[in-house]
Amino acid sequence: MTDYDSETVMLRAERRDEVYVREWVNRFDKSAYTPNQYTVLERSNRFYGPELLLHSESDGTDFNYLLTAPGPDTYLYLWAAETDDKNHREAWFKTAEVKVAFADTQPTYDLCPECGDPVQTIEHEQMAALGRCPGPDPDL
Numbered sequence: 001m002t003d004y005d006s007e008t009v010m011l012r013a014e015r016r017d018e019v020y021v022r023e024w025v026n027r028f029d030k031s032a033y034t035p036n037q038y039t040v041l042e043r044s045n046r047f048y049g050p051e052l053l054l055h056s057e058s059d060g061t062d063f064n065y066l067l068t069a070p071g072p073d074t075y076l077y078l079w080a081a082e083t084d085d086k087n088h089r090e091a092w093f094k095t096a097e098v099k100v101a102f103a104d105t106q107p108t109y110d111l112c113p114e115c116g117d118p119v120q121t122i123e124h125e126q127m128a129a130l131g132r133c134p135g136p137d138p139d140l
């Protein structure tokens with residue numbers, strides 16, 4: 001059921017990419033602070049598929065989120081963090097079902113001194129710093 005834009009984000013988003021919510025399909029919990037635009041912090045590949053750690057900031061406070069593709073019967077799930085009074089994350093809770101897309105403005109990446117391509121993945125950055133560029137990032 002995942003739509004094309006959402007699928008593209010789940011397959012291709014890397015840290016620092018900007019994504020936004022195109023459509024709030026379902027709101028499970030209205031108490032969470034859920035802005036329309038997020039920055040990708042990290043991509044993880046779980047056995048059930050990719051998972052994106054997202055970030056947003058409001059009034060100097062950091063908010064983290066998870067974006068997952070739960071399966072064929074739903075769009076993407078946006079999970080908000082349950083935090084203690086020091087803003088440490090204790091758990092995730094499902095706050096909404098969403099459709100997302102890449103924002104129009106994207107960050108600019110440093111160019112790799114070895115292959116000359118934008119350095120987008122953490123692996124590329126780490127290897128390039130060691131002078132062992134793994135080659136251009138896929139899907140760019």
Ligand SMILES: [Zn+2]
Pocket residue numbers: 112113114115116117124128133134135136
């Ligand atoms: Zn490179």
